[in-house]
Structures are given as C-alpha cells and as structure tokens.
Amino acid sequence: MTVLMRVTEVSGRPVVTVRGDDVAQVRDVVYGGGNGEVAGFTLAGRGLLAGPLKHGLPWGGVRALGRDAVIIDDESVFQPRDEVIARAQAKGGDVFGSQVLTDDGVELGEVVDVVLDVDEYADVVGYEIDPTEALSKDNKRVLIPLPDTLAVSGERLIVPAAAVDFVTDDLAGFGAAVEAFRDRLRESGSQA
Amino acid sequence: MRFSEGRGHPVVGTETADTVGKVQRFVVDASQARVVALVLKKTPDKADVLRWADVITFGPDAVTVPSAGLLVEPDGELARLTNKKRSLLGQRVLTDAGDDIGEVDDVDFDPADGSIRHLLTSGGEVDAARLLGLGSYALMVRHS
Numbered sequence: 001m002t003v004l005m006r007v008t009e010v011s012g013r014p015v016v017t018v019r020g021d022d023v024a025q026v027r028d029v030v031y032g033g034g035n036g037e038v039a040g041f042t043l044a045g046r047g048l049l050a051g052p053l054k055h056g057l058p059w060g061g062v063r064a065l066g067r068d069a070v071i072i073d074d075e076s077v078f079q080p081r082d083e084v085i086a087r088a089q090a091k092g093g094d095v096f097g098s099q100v101l102t103d104d105g106v107e108l109g110e111v112v113d114v115v116l117d118v119d120e121y122a123d124v125v126g127y128e129i130d131p132t133e134a135l136s137k138d139n140k141r142v143l144i145p146l147p148d149t150l151a152v153s154g155e156r157l158i159v160p161a162a163a164v165d166f167v168t169d170d171l172a173g174f175g176a177a178v179e180a181f182r183d184r185l186r187e188s189g190s191q192a
Numbered sequence: 193m194r195f196s197e198g199r200g201h202p203v204v205g206t207e208t209a210d211t212v213g214k215v216q217r218f219v220v221d222a223s224q225a226r227v228v229a230l231v232l233k234k235t236p237d238k239a240d241v242l243r244w245a246d247v248i249t250f251g252p253d254a255v256t257v258p259s260a261g262l263l264v265e266p267d268g269e270l271a272r273l274t275n276k277k278r279s280l281l282g283q284r285v286l287t288d289a290g291d292d293i294g295e296v297d298d299v300d301f302d303p304a305d306g307s308i309r310h311l312l313t314s315g316g317e318v319d320a321a322r323l324l325g326l327g328s329y330a331l332m333v334r335h336s
Contacts, residue, residue: 016327016332066287068292069291
C-alpha cells in the first residue's frame with residue numbers, strides 16, 4: 001500500500017531504530033535520479049539545540065518512511081552527509097518558491113510543498129501550489145499531479161497542460177488524480 | 193491479569209507471614225515480552241525490587257515470597273530495566289512501518305509465569321508476539 005505525504009511533514013520527523021531509539025531527525029530530503037525519487041535525507045540531532053549531523057541517511061538504509069517516523073535497522077546505515085548529497089542529480093529540493101507553468105504557457109502558481117508517494121521507493125508525484133487566479137479563484141492551496149518523468153531546472157517548472165484537469169485540494173483524492181493524469185498522458189502519447 | 197489489577201497487591205513473606213511491601217510497578221524486558229521484577233513500596237528498608245524468579249505466586253489477592261530478605265537494590269541489567277523511563281505504561285507505541293499507534297494504557301500478563309500477553313493501547317489491543325523492543329523514543333512493535 002502506498003502512502004502520500006508532504007515533504008514539509010517529513011522534515012523534522014524522528015529517525016528511530018527498530019529497537020525504539022531515536023538517533024536523529026530528518027533535516028532535508030535529497031532527491032536523485034530523473035524520476036524525482038528520494039535518494040536520502042540529511043539529518044539533524046534530536047533536541048531543540050541540536051544542529052546538523054555530519055552523517056546522512058541514504059534511501060537504501062531506510063526500512064520504512066512512516067507517517068510518524070523514519071525507521072532504520074541501526075546507525076550503521078548512516079553515511080557521510082556529503083556522500084548522501086552527492087547522490088542528488090536534479091535540484092529537486094530547490095523547487096520551493098518556483099513558478100509552475102503549463103506547456104501551453106499558463107502560469108499556475110508557486111510551489112509551497114512537494115508530495116511524495118511512498119512505497120518501496122519514495123517518488124515525487126505532485127506539487128502543492130499557491131495558485132494564480134487562472135487556476136483557482138479562492139486562493140486556497142491546490143495539489144497538481146506530475147508526469148512520471150519531469151525535467152526540473154531553473155526557476156520555472158513546466159508541466160503538461162492536462163495537469164490542470166486533475167488538480168485536487170486534499171491528499172485523500174490525490175493518489176487517484178495522479179493515476180488518472182498519468183493514464184491520460186500515456187493515452188495521448190505526450191510526455192513533458 | 194492486568195497491571196492495573198496487580199498494582200497495590202500486598203506482598204507477603206510466607207516464612208514470617210508478614211507484609212513486606214505493596215506492588216508499585218512492573219519491571220519489563222520488552223524484547224522478551226516478560227515481567228522480570230516488581231518494584232515495591234512500603235518496604236522495610238531501601239531494597240525495594242523483587243525479582244520475578246523469587247516470587248512464589250502472583251495470586252488474585254496477594255503476591256507471596258519466601259521472605260523480605262529476597263528484596264534487592266538492583267544493579268547491572270536489572271537496574272537499567274528498572275529505570276522509570278522504561279515503564280511500559282504511557283509509553284508511545286510505534287510500528288516498524290513508522291506509524292504511531294497510540295500509548296500503552298495497560299498490559300495483560302500471565303501471573304503464572306510473568307509473560308506478557310497483550311498491550312492495551314489507545315489504538316487497540318496489540319499481541320505481545322509483535323513486540324520488538326523498548327528504546328529511548330518508543331516501544332516498537334511489528335506492523336500488523
């Protein structure tokens with residue numbers, strides 16, 4: 001069963017061993033590959049005054065990314081932070097604040113959160129955006145689905161125009177919206 | 193029997209037939225799903241821990257023990273397990289899938305051998321076979 005979660009909710013989540021010890025907390029998500037999958041996490045210590053840690057958590061060391069904690073076997077799965085960051089290809093983590101534009105030239109809004117689909121891997125499947133009036137009249141944040149592969153570069157993110165038809169306003173219906181959107185792209189044979 | 197029922201049980205020395213204390217709380221080895229000792233209150237002196245191995249019976253109304261001389265001041269592993277922070281009651285319960293399923297409200301144990309049968313949590317009953325261990329953050333259980 002896959003679970004959808006917002007990246008801002010993953011940050012700060014405790015990293016807990018299967019023995020129940022909290023050994024770190026998530027600082028940032030590191031994205032890798034072209035499919036926007038999560039390559040790992042940078043970490044901070046536990047407690048209010050704890051700063052960033054010198055080691056990071058590669059995705060391969062994650063036993064489970066749950067709603068309330070990241071579970072690992074033990075601290076031996078940690079790697080030097082620089083090695084974990086080096087796995088990042090796309091500048092996926094820098095999308096916050098970027099403008100989303102459709103491939104037919106409509107400005108949709110600004111990215112305020114990233115939605116992950118978590119199973120054996122954690123993939124970026126959507127953005128939460130602060131919408132322009134073109135997309136939403138009442139200014140409430142909306143979720144916009146993304147294609148399987150997405151080129152992320154620069155300050156603008158280009159999505160297929162069809163994404164507008166699959167916008168939802170909560171996570172509950174978003175998984176189905178992503179599926180339907182990707183089916184539509186496959187049928188039309190168009191890829192962003 | 194539940195921890196909430198066993199708490200307050202008088203502990204009686206069978207050799208002298210006098211009360212050596214009352215059950216205050218249960219000391220548990222979570223990875224073994226077992227009660228390993230009892231912490232008593234109103235004991236004759238500072239020694240207030242009774243090892244489960246020294247209990248004759250944990251009866252419906254009282255706990256029997258040969259004598260007060262068996263009470264110990266814990267050291268080593270027993271001292272670690274006796275730490276109040278390792279008490280199961282009130283402990284956060286986390287699955288190995290990373291989901292918080294509530295807090296431990298009570299524990300159902302077998303008074304014959306001290307084995308834990310179930311945890312009663314705010315999120316429902318958890319079979320003791322799912323217990324993985326107790327750490328600084330939570331009591332870990334296998335995802336059902």
